[in-house]
Amino acid sequence: MAEVSLQGxxxxxxTGNEVVAWAxxxxxxxxxxGYPITPQNEIMHYWTRLAPKYGKRFLQTExxxxxxxxxxxxxxxxxxxxxxxxxxGNVLMQESAVMAEMMRLPAVYVIQQRGGPxxxxxxxxxxxxxxxxxxxxxxxxxIVYSTATHQELFDYTLKAFNAAWTYRFPTFVLGDGYQAxxxxxxxxxxxxxxxxxxxxxxxxxxxxxxxxxxxHLRNTYNTEExxxxxxxxxxxxxxxxxxxxxxxxxxxxxxxxxxxVCHGVVSRAAMGAIDELRAQGKKxxxxxxxxxxxxxxxxxxxxxxNAKKVVVAESAYGQLLKMVQVAVxxxxxxxxxxxxxxxxxxxEELVEEYNKL
Amino acid sequence: MQxxxxxxxxxxxxxxxxxxxxxxHKFCPGCGHGIILKALGEVIDELDIKDKIVFGCDxxxxxxxxxxxxxxxxxxxxxxxxxxxxxxxxxxxxxxGIAYMGDGGGYAIGSQHLFNAxxxxxxxxxxxxxxxxxxxxxxxxxxxxxxGMKTETSPYGRDVEQTGYPTKGPEMVAAVAPExxxxxxxxxxxxxxxxxxxxxxxENQIAGNGISxxxxxxxxxxNWRTNAKQTWEFVEKDMAxxxxxxxxxxxxxxxxx
Ligand SMILES: Cc1ncc(C[n+]2csc(CCOP(=O)(O)OP(=O)(O)O)c2C)c(N)n1
Ligand code: SF4
Numbered sequence: 001m002a003e004v005s006l007q008g009x010x011x012x013x014x015t016g017n018e019v020v021a022w023a024x025x026x027x028x029x030x031x032x033x034g035y036p037i038t039p040q041n042e043i044m045h046y047w048t049r050l051a052p053k054y055g056k057r058f059l060q061t062e063x064x065x066x067x068x069x070x071x072x073x074x075x076x077x078x079x080x081x082x083x084x085x086x087x088x089g090n091v092l093m094q095e096s097a098v099m100a101e102m103m104r105l106p107a108v109y110v111i112q113q114r115g116g117p118x119x120x121x122x123x124x125x126x127x128x129x130x131x132x133x134x135x136x137x138x139x140x141x142x143i144v145y146s147t148a149t150h151q152e153l154f155d156y157t158l159k160a161f162n163a164a165w166t167y168r169f170p171t172f173v174l175g176d177g178y179q180a181x182x183x184x185x186x187x188x189x190x191x192x193x194x195x196x197x198x199x200x201x202x203x204x205x206x207x208x209x210x211x212x213x214x215x216h217l218r219n220t221y222n223t224e225e226x227x228x229x230x231x232x233x234x235x236x237x238x239x240x241x242x243x244x245x246x247x248x249x250x251x252x253x254x255x256x257x258x259x260x261v262c263h264g265v266v267s268r269a270a271m272g273a274i275d276e277l278r279a280q281g282k283k284x285x286x287x288x289x290x291x292x293x294x295x296x297x298x299x300x301x302x303x304x305x306n307a308k309k310v311v312v313a314e315s316a317y318g319q320l321l322k323m324v325q326v327a328v329x330x331x332x333x334x335x336x337x338x339x340x341x342x343x344x345x346x347x348e349e350l351v352e353e354y355n356k357l
Numbered sequence: 358m359q360x361x362x363x364x365x366x367x368x369x370x371x372x373x374x375x376x377x378x379x380x381x382h383k384f385c386p387g388c389g390h391g392i393i394l395k396a397l398g399e400v401i402d403e404l405d406i407k408d409k410i411v412f413g414c415d416x417x418x419x420x421x422x423x424x425x426x427x428x429x430x431x432x433x434x435x436x437x438x439x440x441x442x443x444x445x446x447x448x449x450x451x452x453x454g455i456a457y458m459g460d461g462g463g464y465a466i467g468s469q470h471l472f473n474a475x476x477x478x479x480x481x482x483x484x485x486x487x488x489x490x491x492x493x494x495x496x497x498x499x500x501x502x503x504x505g506m507k508t509e510t511s512p513y514g515r516d517v518e519q520t521g522y523p524t525k526g527p528e529m530v531a532a533v534a535p536e537x538x539x540x541x542x543x544x545x546x547x548x549x550x551x552x553x554x555x556x557x558x559x560e561n562q563i564a565g566n567g568i569s570x571x572x573x574x575x576x577x578x579x580n581w582r583t584n585a586k587q588t589w590e591f592v593e594k595d596m597a598x599x600x601x602x603x604x605x606x607x608x609x610x611x612x613x614x
Contacts, residue, residue, distance in 0.1 A: 062473035073444025
């Protein structure tokens with residue numbers, strides 16, 4: 001492991017998983033709960049090396065169900081806690097995620113997507129988009145950041161803890177196998193030195209002040225009406241929060257005939273394609289949701305309002321496409337899907353796709 | 358007529374840590390859950406740990422205890438109470454964590470959590486109510502259903518050729534837990550003894566020794582379709598014959614070595 005420290009800023013060259021571990025240190029996380037699965041393993045590897053030096057803890061659980069629920073236990077005591085997983089592990093963690101939604105627990109999950117469905121590959125895909133955004137018996141009251149670069153892995157992991165503790169909805173950082181394993185340069189930093197305030201935590205149970213009020217936390221209800229009230233209150237909070245947390249990136253859309261819509265690492269390939277095509281005088285743009293939940297629907301609709309065609313490129317079979325269809329429904333642009341489940345998408349392929357239009 | 362004064366009337370003694378607002382409790386008449394929780398309540402009073410406790414309950418009839426005590430509590434998913442309390446204790450070692458569940462929650466859906474918490478020697482106290490069936494979902498076969506016992510999903514009696522023998526949880530925990538464990542099986546038919554076991558289980562956690570596990574033989578007259586006499590016969594004879602009551606592991610045993 002590189003000899004780096006978190007004082008001020010430091011330029012480093014590391015893998016995405018290492019970046020996440022450093023970001024968790026920067027976020028002053030107290031404890032990580034985890035279970036091995038490729039391609040997120042090294043988050044735990046780096047964390048278990050870093051944690052003792054910073055007085056932090058780690059628990060390796062018996063499975064991802066347990067990793068999710070032990071993390072919720074940690075969160076309830078007011079300790080900053082997180083877990084990380086992928087693929088089938090993400091499936092198992094959904095049970096804890098729905099409890100976090102219902103009980104408004106600031107849980108943080110880092111997902112390094114691998115190829116699904118089922119065991120599939122351990123390398124790369126964008127097939128956990130729907131699962132991560134809506135994978136439970138609930139309404140999908142969660143924040144999901146889709147990262148594209150290592151700098152973003154660092155920035156958004158830090159931000160995920162702040163968002164979770166501000167709004168009390170479970171928060172996901174949605175990376176992927178390429179981001180997890182590849183190495184690239186970035187700047188890591190101590191949050192305060194950059195003016196990023198860390199949101200303070202507070203215990204929900206187990207705070208032993210004399211004369212304190214005891215608290216009963218539950219996520220079971222006696223009647224449909226009682227449940228309705230709770231879910232609707234959560235929905236109202238969600239609706240009030242969404243405009244504050246929604247993030248997107250947009251380049252050259254307003255005069256574009258063709259707009260590419262991608263998320264995660266595919267949008268990096270799209271950046272290359274836009275530059276190349278613009279240099280040839282083609283009117284192309286790029287729209288990238290950074291929060292895939294809440295989805296920047298209005299912003300997308302606005303970005304493509306002058307376009308003739310919207311090319312949705314993703315390493316999955318139509319998961320992003322569905323979200324885009326909802327957002328631009330009623331618009332005049334034709335949607336052209338470019339769906340590559342489980343495989344990467346390059347700049348050259350995007351240019352080729354454009355030339356076929 | 359002589360006026361009745363409060364101290365002339367025999368007041369039922371309720372543990373101080375009970376949350377009075379939620380009494381009478383919601384368990385069926387004749388249910389063992391209330392007896393176990395009363396024993397637990399008395400122990401919490403005696404150890405004076407009301408303000409240090411986080412009480413976790415499972416899905417199953419145990420969930421009816423989500424607001425039972427005037428202590429911090431959390432109700433979680435079926436089988437997941439053990440990891441939730443484990444996570445709390447790992448994050449904050451000052452807590453006295455109690456995981457309360459049924460035999461379905463502990464031995465079926467949550468068995469991997471129980472087993473692994475035992476192997477790791479998590480410093481929490483697990484109290485498991487064994488009533489030989491799934492109570493809340495309407496009396497199906499549980500890991501603890503006795504051979505030949507009729508339930509909704511073993512209508513001709515549990516066939517051990519098909520379904521195996523009842524799970525012996527304390528024996529399992531005792532076999533895999535590291536030194537410092539406290540493991541016992543009590544019964545609602547001997548509350549004084551049961552209370553003693555629960556007390557030792559909590560003292561063991563407070564001393565920081567290791568995992569503490571108490572299974573409680575309990576009744577479910579609603580699903581057993583038994584009257585009072587039959588209920589007690591089943592608890593005292595049939596259950597106790599298969600599930601031996603007593604202490605299986607004590608931390609003192611290690612010092613005595
Ligand atoms: C994942 C999941 N599966 C199934 C259920 C349905 N369920 C609720 S309670 C219960 C049985 C509980 O039995 P036990 O743990 O023995 O407790 P008891 O009700 O007998 O006290 C089941 C299967 C559930 N809530 N969650
Ligand atoms: S169903 Fe059985 S276990 Fe549940 S409350 Fe009634 S008697 Fe008790």
